[in-house]
Amino acid sequence: MNTQKLKVLQVINRSGIAKKTGNAWSIFSAQCVLEQDVDGKPQLLVGTINLPDALKDTEPGDYLANFAFFQSMEGKLEPRITSLQPWGRPAARPKSEAVTA
Structure with a gap:
């Protein structure tokens, strides 16, 4: 799994009906800016990446994104976001147990 800082600009929903099966489909894509170092120099990449359904309601902002590779319908290996x-912002911590006297 790979982790990168990612700026989500907006989430776009594309949907339709599959010609072959007649089933409805929906894909959520995040328009993003990815900043990374290449040979010690900053590089900005702008583009879209598909989101899993669990992240379709992601608000614009800066995130630490975890990626993993999946096989596309065309057989290509493609990165996909697995979590944001x-x-x-600090991660939520569980409350400490209450002390009873």
Whole structure:
């Protein structure tokens, strides 16, 4: 699994009916800016990446994105986001157990 800082600009929903099966389909894509270092120099990449259904309601902002590779319908290996953590905000911690006297 790979982790990158990712700025989500907006989430777009594309949907339709499959010609072959007649089944409805829906794909959620995030328009993003990815900043990475290449040979010690910053590089900005702008593009879209598909989101899993669990992340379709993602709000615009900065995230720490976890990626894993999956096989596309065409047989290509493609990265997909597996989780998003808000960037710069502390992760929620469980409350400590109450002490009883």
